[in-house]
Amino acid sequence: MTDLRAAGERAAALVAAHLAGVPDGPVWQPVPDGERAWLSGQELPADGRPLADLLADVRAHVLPHPMGNGHPRFFGWVNSPPNPAGVLVEPLAAALNPSCAGGDHAGPHLERAVVRWLAELTGFPHPPGGGLLTSGASMATIVCLAAARQRAARADGWDAREEGLAGRPPFVLYVTEEGHSCLHKAAQLLGLGARNVRTVPVDAAYRMDVAALRAMVAEDLTAGRRPFCVAGSAGTVNSGAVDPLDAIADVAAEHGLWFHVDGAYGALGVLAEGAAPHYAGLDRADSLALDPHKWLGVPVGCGCALLRDPGAARAAFSLVPSYLVDENAGDLGWLAEYGPEQTRPFRALKTWATLSSLGRSGVVRLVERTTGLARTLAEMVERAPDFELLAPVVTSITAFRHTPARSGDLDGLNRAIPFAVQARGNAFLTGTRLGGRDALRACFLHPDTTQRDLEILLDEIRVAAKGL
Numbered sequence: 001m002t003d004l005r006a007a008g009e010r011a012a013a014l015v016a017a018h019l020a021g022v023p024d025g026p027v028w029q030p031v032p033d034g035e036r037a038w039l040s041g042q043e044l045p046a047d048g049r050p051l052a053d054l055l056a057d058v059r060a061h062v063l064p065h066p067m068g069n070g071h072p073r074f075f076g077w078v079n080s081p082p083n084p085a086g087v088l089v090e091p092l093a094a095a096l097n098p099s100c101a102g103g104d105h106a107g108p109h110l111e112r113a114v115v116r117w118l119a120e121l122t123g124f125p126h127p128p129g130g131g132l133l134t135s136g137a138s139m140a141t142i143v144c145l146a147a148a149r150q151r152a153a154r155a156d157g158w159d160a161r162e163e164g165l166a167g168r169p170p171f172v173l174y175v176t177e178e179g180h181s182c183l184h185k186a187a188q189l190l191g192l193g194a195r196n197v198r199t200v201p202v203d204a205a206y207r208m209d210v211a212a213l214r215a216m217v218a219e220d221l222t223a224g225r226r227p228f229c230v231a232g233s234a235g236t237v238n239s240g241a242v243d244p245l246d247a248i249a250d251v252a253a254e255h256g257l258w259f260h261v262d263g264a265y266g267a268l269g270v271l272a273e274g275a276a277p278h279y280a281g282l283d284r285a286d287s288l289a290l291d292p293h294k295w296l297g298v299p300v301g302c303g304c305a306l307l308r309d310p311g312a313a314r315a316a317f318s319l320v321p322s323y324l325v326d327e328n329a330g331d332l333g334w335l336a337e338y339g340p341e342q343t344r345p346f347r348a349l350k351t352w353a354t355l356s357s358l359g360r361s362g363v364v365r366l367v368e369r370t371t372g373l374a375r376t377l378a379e380m381v382e383r384a385p386d387f388e389l390l391a392p393v394v395t396s397i398t399a400f401r402h403t404p405a406r407s408g409d410l411d412g413l414n415r416a417i418p419f420a421v422q423a424r425g426n427a428f429l430t431g432t433r434l435g436g437r438d439a440l441r442a443c444f445l446h447p448d449t450t451q452r453d454l455e456i457l458l459d460e461i462r463v464a465a466k467g468l
């Protein structure tokens with residue numbers, strides 16, 4: 001224990017020094033060959049090593065090779081810097097090391113509170129027990145779609161868990177081409193079949209075309225298929241678009257579909273001034289997936305599934321063998337009854353710490369600031385003759401492309417730009433395909449990004465493109 005105290009103090013100093021130094025270093029650099037070999041090729045030590053030696057290795061070989069998402073000029077995918085309060089409590093969660101499957105200890109009780117807080121922040125209805133923390137939104141999506149699948153089967157008088165899907169009319173899920181891949185993975189994993197996931201077209205702003213959705217549902221019903229769920233997005237990963245949730249909710253209500261919303265990245269965008277109308281209808285969803293490890297900066301990994309009817313998730317997952325029966329569990333039972341994980345980590349502590357340290361006003365400020373940066377970049381792009389804006393900005397993502405010449409292989413150029421920018425180390429952005437074109441996208445999540453960083457980003461793109 002003396003060893004742990006001394007090493008712990010050293011680790012705390014390393015954490016503080018690392019976080020303080022991040023803005024001064026390169027955003028990202030490739031891991032040198034020798035280091036890659038050290039990291040991936042080492043042998044299991046025959047005998048145990050002192051804690052101080054382990055810290056020395058971490059300092060020499062791990063901390064110098066970050067992914068880059070701690071840096072204010074990291075604009076790739078949807079990866080935030082860690083909130084300091086979340087970092088602070090991670091070792092304490094590990095020291096307690098509970099399984100938050102259930103039981104009467106701090107973890108499950110705190111999880112109930114943070115899930116409620118997340119529902120309150122996003123304006124999602126929250127009955128007691130209406131949600132749980134997960135590894136991320138991919139797992140939250142599995143929870144929600146499994147609940148949807150079981151509810152649809154029960155409504156049709158059978159039990160998907162008991163019987164499997166064979167011999168039944170295919171369950172059909174509706175997503176747009178902008179819907180996240182985790183929806184497809186969940187559908188495949190749940191045995192729905194990739195061919196039963198319908199791609200609903202989008203409008204010019206990359207939002208679901210609800211008239212097309214309505215027509216597709218009607219067509220599937222006529223063909224004897226079983227439409228069971230529509231998944232809208234509250235913040236797509238490509239452009240941050242928010243689907244017309246209220247109109248989707250109408251279609252879901254007309255046809256008894258489960259209405260799921262993927263708000264993994266963007267659900268908190270509802271807190272930005274003037275954003276609420278874009279999110280109208282979110283509170284009519286049956287389920288909402290959102291990721292505290294995205295916009296909030298809760299250290300990875302922490303997702304959340306919110307459910308209007310917690311009983312639907314329990315019906316899809318509860319399986320309590322005799323060795324897990326808990327007479328004192330109360331009406332809600334154990335959290336493990338609502339999802340696939342049995343042993344569950346203490347995700348609530350870092351989420352509680354992050355939310356407590358920000359407070360509601362801090363979350364609103366973060367969302368306002370980062371959405372403002374996305375709008376500012378869009379304005380800069382529109383003013384610049386060598387850039388083109390590709391989508392309206394609704395959340396904190398700007399989708400655009402570099403157009404130094406009017407013709408030529410602009411797709412090829414924009415496909416090559418992200419890595420060329422990343423390799424220079426001064427900014428980090430990633431690419432995508434949007435509306436059939438190769439695009440650049442910058443996602444703002446860092447509380448310390450400045451307008452000057454946006455200028456640097458555009459200059460970095462120009463310089464990197466010239467070198468291609």
Ligand SMILES: Cc1ncc(COP(=O)(O)O)c(C=O)c1O
Nearest residue numbers: 078136137138180182237264265
């Ligand atoms: C819109 C959206 N949905 C779902 C996901 C999947 O979330 P996770 O990676 O936490 O499983 C992401 C991840 O970036 C996302 O941006």
